[in-house]
Every structure is written in C-alpha cells, then in structure tokens.
Amino acid sequence: MSEKETEKAPIAVSKSFMAVGPTLHYSHKNVQICWLLALAAFGVSCLFWSKIVTGIFWSFKAQAAVDPASWRLDQSITSGVNIFEYPWQILVLGLLMGILAIVPVLLSQLMSFRYSVPLILMVCFIANLPGFAICLLISCIAVACRPLRFRSRFIAIALCAAPQLVYWGYFGGAQGVEAIKWGVSFTPWICAWLDALVIAGLVLGIGHYTRYKPGLTWIFTTLTLVIAVVVFEKAIGFDELDYNLCVANKNPDNLRMFHDRSISEALDATIQDPATQEYLEDSSYSADSIARRAELKVDMQEKLQSTDSWPDWFIVPDSLKYQQEKINLINEYDMFISMRPDSHRIPIVLYYKAMVTEYAPDTALLVQKEVLHFYRHYPHERARKTWWTLYRDYGSSPESIEARWRLAKHNAGQKTLGQAEELLAEAQIMLAAVHTKLSEAESAPSGGLFGLFHKPADTAITMSKLEDLRTRLDRLQLLISSENRTDDPGSIERLAKFVMLNPYATDYAQHLDGLLEQTDTNDKLRDNILLAQAKLVDDEHRRAEKLAELHAEHSKTDGGMLALYELGLLQISMGHRLDPDNTEFRQKFFGQARTNLEKFIELYPNSLYIEQVKKNLDGLPAG
Numbered sequence: 028m029s030e031k032e033t034e035k036a037p038i039a040v041s042k043s044f045m046a047v048g049p050t051l052h053y054s055h056k057n058v059q060i061c062w063l064l065a066l067a068a069f070g071v072s073c074l075f076w077s078k079i080v081t082g083i084f085w086s087f088k089a090q091a092a093v094d095p096a097s098w099r100l101d102q103s104i105t106s107g108v109n110i111f112e113y114p115w116q117i118l119v120l121g122l123l124m125g126i127l128a129i130v131p132v133l134l135s136q137l138m139s140f141r142y143s144v145p146l147i148l149m150v151c152f153i154a155n156l157p158g159f160a161i162c163l164l165i166s167c168i169a170v171a172c173r174p175l176r177f178r179s180r181f182i183a184i185a186l187c188a189a190p191q192l193v194y195w196g197y198f199g200g201a202q203g204v205e206a207i208k209w210g211v212s213f214t215p216w217i218c219a220w221l222d223a224l225v226i227a228g229l230v231l232g233i234g235h236y237t238r239y240k241p242g243l244t245w246i247f248t249t250l251t252l253v254i255a256v257v258v259f260e261k262a263i264g265f266d267e268l269d270y271n272l273c274v275a276n277k278n279p280d281n282l283r284m285f286h287d288r289s290i291s292e293a294l295d296a297t298i299q300d301p302a303t304q305e306y307l308e309d310s311s312y313s314a315d316s317i318a319r320r321a322e323l324k325v326d327m328q329e330k331l332q333s334t335d336s337w338p339d340w341f342i343v344p345d346s347l348k349y350q351q352e353k354i355n356l357i358n359e360y361d362m363f364i365s366m367r368p369d370s371h372r373i374p375i376v377l378y379y380k381a382m383v384t385e386y387a388p389d390t391a392l393l394v395q396k397e398v399l400h401f402y403r404h405y406p407h408e409r410a411r412k413t414w415w416t417l418y419r420d421y422g423s424s425p426e427s428i429e430a431r432w433r434l435a436k437h438n439a440g441q442k443t444l445g446q447a448e449e450l451l452a453e454a455q456i457m458l459a460a461v462h463t464k465l466s467e468a469e470s471a472p473s474g475g476l477f478g479l480f481h482k483p484a485d486t487a488i489t490m491s492k493l494e495d496l497r498t499r500l501d502r503l504q505l506l507i508s509s510e511n512r513t514d515d516p517g518s519i520e521r522l523a524k525f526v527m528l529n530p531y532a533t534d535y536a537q538h539l540d541g542l543l544e545q546t547d548t549n550d551k552l553r554d555n556i557l558l559a560q561a562k563l564v565d566d567e568h569r570r571a572e573k574l575a576e577l578h579a580e581h582s583k584t585d586g587g588m589l590a591l592y593e594l595g596l597l598q599i600s601m602g603h604r605l606d607p608d609n610t611e612f613r614q615k616f617f618g619q620a621r622t623n624l625e626k627f628i629e630l631y632p633n634s635l636y637i638e639q640v641k642k643n644l645d646g647l648p649a650g
Contacts, residue, residue: 046173048137049239061241062142065134069146072126073153075252079119079259080107082272086155098158099198104212106274108263111208114484115262121218122255127154128163128191128221130248132184135167135229137239143167158198162190180231188223195219211479226251271362271483274376277356278487286354291397294323297342306340316636322395328390332533335387347399349386356383374424375487377417379538380428382411389531404499405529406433407524408644425461425488428454432499439507440527442519451504465490494639500637505585511551521545521552528559536563542650554586562593571597588631592640595623600642 031536074084080103088097108116124420127150135143147167149159170187195216200209230243259265279285284400297303298320313319323338330338336350337343360380364373385407389400411433418430431454438447469490488496505511506526512518521542528538539560546553554577561573574594581587602616624644628637 029613037214044357046171047139048451050137050241051139053241058241061245062134062138064242065130065245065248066145068252069126069244070149070153071128071151072123072255075256076123076127076154076156079116079123079268081155082107082269085153088155093335095158095604098156099202100216101201102194104199104201104215105204105218108268109483110212110215111181111480113263113267115216115258117218119255119259119263120215120252122258124216124219125222126227126248126251126255127156127159128188128219128411129184129226129245131163132166132170132188133227133244136180136187137230137234137244139448140167140171143171145192155434159191160195165190181228184227185224191223192220194553208479210275222251228514235508258388266367267370269363269367270370270372273359274372274379275483277379279356279379279386282352282356283348284346285386285401287398287400289397290347290393290399293342293347294320294397296344297340298323298469300342300492303340303342319395319460324394324573328394328533329387329392331393349388349399349401353383353386356359356380365386374417374421374426377413377421378429378487380424381410381413381417381433384413386446387531390533391531396638402531406436408437411437423457425457425486428457428461428488428500430495431457432496432503435503436526439503440523442523444507444512444519444522447507448504451500451507454500455504458500461486461488462490462493463620465493490618498639502589505635506555508585510553512583513551517545518551521550525552525556525559530559536560554581554584555589556586557581557591558586558593561590567597567601571601582630588627588634591623591627591630592636595620595627595640595643598623613648 077086078084095570098519103120104110110116110120131143131146131150134146143163144167147160147163150163151157166189170184195213199216201212201214205210226247229247234240234243255472298307298316307319307323308314312322323340326338327341330336339346348427357380360376360383363370363376367373370376382403385403385405386401387403387405387407389402392398392400414430414433417424418427418434421427435447435450435454438444438450465488503526508523512522524538525542528535532538539556542551543556543560545554557577558574561570561577564570571594574590574597577590578587578594581590598616598620600621602613605613605616607613621644624640627634627640629646631637634640
C-alpha cells in the first residue's frame with residue numbers, strides 16, 4: 028500500500044465508556060469555580076435536610092449504612108415536624124429532596140461522573156441517607172455512560188433518575204397508619220420528583236441556548252434552597268422545629284416511665300440475690316420471709332418519702348430509675364427555654380417542667396399493692412417557682428390556669444386567703460373561655476381528604492384536664508370560703524393547715540386526727556375534716572356508710588354536700604367494677620347512685636358541682 032493511501036485511511040479512535048459533558052469544554056478555572064459553588068449550595072442543602080429531620084446539622088451514624096430499617100424516610104414525615112400537622116413541610120421536604128435527587132445527576136451529565144462523587148458522599152455522610160446515596164451513585168454512573176446519552180438530555184436524565192423513584196416508592200411511605208394517610212405520606216416525594224424535573228428542565232433548557240456554560244446548576248440549586256428555607260422559616264420556624272423534636276414528645280403524661288408499674292419482680296430478684304440475702308440476714312430485718320418483705324417495703328416507703336431515692340439494698344432495674352429521667356427531662360426543658368426564649372411554646376414547656384417536678388411516688392400504694400404510682404395533684408414547694416414564672420410571664424395562657432390553682436393552694440397554706448380567692452376567681456373566668464375554645468375546636472368539621480391534616484395543639488391543656496381542673500378549682504374555692512372559717516386566727520390557722528395537708532403522706536391520717544381534736548362540734552371546718560377521714564376508709568361498703576352518715580348529720584354544710592356527691596361517685600365506681608354479667612348488683616349500685624345524685628340536685632341546685640352531677644347522671648346506664 029502506498030504512503031498516500033495510508034494517509035487517506037481513517038484512523039479509528041476508541042471512545043471511553045464514561046463520557047465527558049459539554050460544560051468541560053469551557054475554561055477550566057471558570058468550571059471549577061461554578062462547580063465549587065454548586066458543591067457549597069448542595070452541602071448547605073444536605074445540612075438543612077439533616078437539621079429539619081433530626082434537629083442537628085450533622086447526624087451521621089455509621090450503623091445507618093448497614094441497617095436498611097434506618098433507610099426509611101418515616102422520621103422525616105411523621106417525626107419532628109409532622110406533615111399532617113404542618114402541610115407546608117411537604118413542600119419543604121420536596122424542594123430539598125429534589126435538590127438531593129437531581130443535582131449530582133446533572134453534574135455527572137454536564138461535566139463528568141467524578142464531579143458528582145463529592146455530592147454523593149455528602150448525601151451519605153451529611154444528610155445521613157446512605158441508601159439514597161447508593162441510588163444516586165447508580166444514576167450518576169448511568170447518565171455518564173455513552174449508551175444512555177440520548178439526543179434529548181432531559182429524557183436521558185429523567186430515565187437515569189429512576190433509582191430515586193424506586194427508593195421513594197419502597198422506603199418513602201409512613202408505617203402503621205391508615206391506608207389514606209399512607210398514600211398521602213408519599214406527597215413529599217412526588218413533590219421532590221416534580222421539583223427535580225423542574226430544576227433539570229430549567230438547567231438543560233436554558234443550557235441548550237447558552238451551550239451549557241457553567242453556572243446554571245449552582246444558581247438553580249441555590250434558588251431552590253432559598254425558597255425551601257424561606258417557606259420553612261415563614262410557615263413553620265426553627266423554634267417550632269426544636270419544640271417538636273425536643274419537647275412535644277416529652278409530655279410527661281405520655282412517658283412510660285411515669286405510668287403505673289409493678290415492683291414485685293424487681294423486689295423478688297433483689298431478695299433472691301445472694302449478696303443482698305447476706306446483707307439482710309446480718310441486718311435487723313425479720314427472719315420470716317413474709318414479715319421481711321413487709322419491712323423492706325416500709326423501708327422503701329420511708330426512703331422515697333425522705334430523699335426521693337431507692338434504698339441502697341434494692342437492685343433497681345432501668346424501668347424504675349425515674350429520678351434520673353426527671354432530671355433529664357427538666358434539663359431538656361431548660362435547654363429549650365434558654366435556646367428559644369421568645370417561642371410561643373414556652374408556657375407548655377414551663378407546664379411540663381413544673382408537672383415533672385411535682386411528680387412523686389404514692390408510697391402507700393407501693394406498700395399495699397407493690398405498684399409504683401405517681402401523683403401530681405399536690406403542689407410541692409420545689410415546683411412553686413416554675414408555676415410562679417408561668418403565671419407571671421404567661422398569665423393569659425391556658426396553662427396558667429393550673430399555675431393559679433397551685434399558687435392559690437400555697438397562698439391559702441400561708442393564710443393569705445384574699446390572694447388565693449383572687450387567683451381562683453381569675454382561673455374560673457379563664458377556664459370558661461378556654462372550655463369554649465376547646466369545644467369549638469372539637470366540634471369543627473374535619474371530613475374529606477383535608478380532614479387528615481390538623482393544626483398542632485396550641486396548649487397542653489386538654490378537655491379532660493380542663494374538667495379535672497374545674498373540679499379542683501371548685502373544691503378549693505369552696506374550702507377557703509367564709510363557710511369554713513371565721514375571723515378568729517385559730518380558725519384561719521386550722522384551715523391553712525388543712526388545705527396544705529398531703530393526702531399521699533404517711534402521716535396524713537394522724538394530721539387529720541390532730542386537727543379534729545382542735546375543733547369543737549360547732550367549728551366550721553369540722554365537717555370537711557370528717558369527710559377527709561371518711562374517704563380514707565379502705566373498705567368501700569364501710570366508706571359508703573360513713574359518707575351517708577356524714578351527709579345525714581351535716582346536710583347543710585359544704586362537707587355534708589360533698590359527702591353526698593362522693594357517695595354517688597363511689598356507687599358508680601362500685602357498679603362499673605362489677606362483672607357485666609352481674610346485672611342485679613350493677614343495677615343496684617347504679618340505682619343508688621342515681622337516687623343520691625338526683626337528691627343532690629334537689630338539695631343543692633346552686634352548688635358549684637351541679638353541672639358535674641348532671642354529667643354523671645347522664646352517663647349512668649339506663650334501667
């Protein structure tokens with residue numbers, strides 16, 4: 028073959044499997060700057076995603092990479108800022124996830140695969156989405172491959188982003204919810220897919236006319252990020268985010284640590300422990316196992332009442348270490364208050380903090396039934412400052428009604444009865460307004476698809492709590508009224524002592540006996556002391572007799588009136604506790620309760636309790 032023929036022959040050049048995008052044809056320095064800007068905007072997007080989902084800007088956990096259960100997107104939908112309470116969160120999640128889903132793929136297509144690798148690593152280690160990062164890796168490799176580089180770049184990128192769709196479809200739905208909610212829980216990812224297509228369409232559409240100059244990717248990434256941040260801040264807010272993540276799920280009413288639990292198993296394990304057995308045998312405890320168990324429970328009772336701690340000999344399981352849980356909760360509440368002092372959620376946080384501080388074990392029940400039960404309706408001095416802060420700084424909040432009742436009790440115990448009556452009068456007015464507001468919220472129609480969405484609660488006070496609070500306000504208001512005292516200092520002193528007696532204390536009965544000895548038959552407080560003593564009788568039938576006798580002897584006093592009311596409630600309770608098949612005795616108790624409650628309405632038509640009595644009557648079974 029001649030030299031001329033050789034020169035004319037085409038030279039075959041092999042092309043690499045991974046292609047280089049059109050953006051790399053421009054000045055390398057300009058390309059690098061725009062890539063770094065896109066990298067920065069994407070990194071901030073990952074940080075923001077981590078913040079709104081977990082509450083912290085960097086939440087990577089190594090175990091998440093190997094645990095497919097942690098790949099689920101449930102927590103971003105229902106934990107923290109719940110999309111069913113904050114619908115704008117759907118848009119925020121969609122915008123951010125759209126950025127995470129499409130920007131690495133765009134860079135891989137317009138530049139080259141290696142430029143997308145840092146972004147994939149950011150998704151894995153900053154956004155803490157290792158499973159999603161794997162899908163991105165597949166997409167970025169696919170879009171950079173020559174077989175998938177179609178004439179239409181938009182079609183190519185839409186097809187190559189299919190792994191993200193698979194991820195959202197498999198891991199994106201909320202679990203443990205009704206079918207319609209499960210379907211709605213995919214709306215953030217539908218929004219993310221549309222957002223991703225919009226970003227890709229704008230970058231590629233404008234890029235087609237600008238010959239894919241660098242800069243479009245970081246500009247639209249930043250613009251989308253800014254929209255997400257603005258929508259989040261305006262519609263939700265970081266203070267609301269911190270509240271939902273740090274406080275909303277720390278309602279002490281819902282924490283299992285403060286629910287009733289048996290100590291029998293832990294006590295058995297302690298008694299059977301060899302080291303503990305040796306200690307108990309060397310101590311002054313009884314040799315008889317039954318008597319020793321009773322002595323140990325009394326030892327527990329005394330230790331909990333004096334120091335709020337378990338005895339040293341008791342092997343305490345984690346489920347009974349409530350003291351540390353209280354400390355942790357109070358620290359979290361204080362942290363939120365210091366971080367977000369201007370949040371409108373502060374009254375709720377103060378309410379939770381005060382309630383946790385009030386929680387104390389009912390040691391009498393611990394001894395009788397080996398059950399750890401917490402009471403909270405006695406105002407301890409240790410929580411008084413928190414209640415005062417709630418009342419002083421947030422006196423118009425529903426939570427401050429509870430604060431007023433607690434502070435009124437303290438004032439009455441310090442013989443400043445005028446201040447106590449003012450607080451109770453304020454509380455009664457506020458209670459009526461809050462009751463109306465809660466009733467309207469409950470009766471509001473919530474049907475259809477939009478019924479799945481509901482506003483987050485503005486207060487920790489529920490309707491049941493409000494009714495309980497109403498009862499306590501009425502009782503205290505009646506107790507400290509002129510009906511139970513005179514201007515005599517001794518009368519006021521006795522009333523102040525009676526108001527602050529703790530019915531859960533081991534010496535409560537002795538204090539009642541002492542107060543009763545200080546009164547004569549004409550003392551205005553005597554009937555209330557007798558009522559408190561009657562309520563301490565363990566046997567229900569004997570207690571019912573005591574209440575009936577008290578009402579018969581003091582029918583014209585508030586103690587006698589309340590004895591009749593308590594008798595009706597006791598008979599209702601006795602009827603409900605009977606087996607449903609025991610129709611005869613159930614109807615007997617319900618009939619007696621109906622008779623007594625109707626008698627109450629007849630005798631005391633202007634009583635503060637009249638509405639509650641009517642509700643109890645309406646709730647009685649027919650027959």
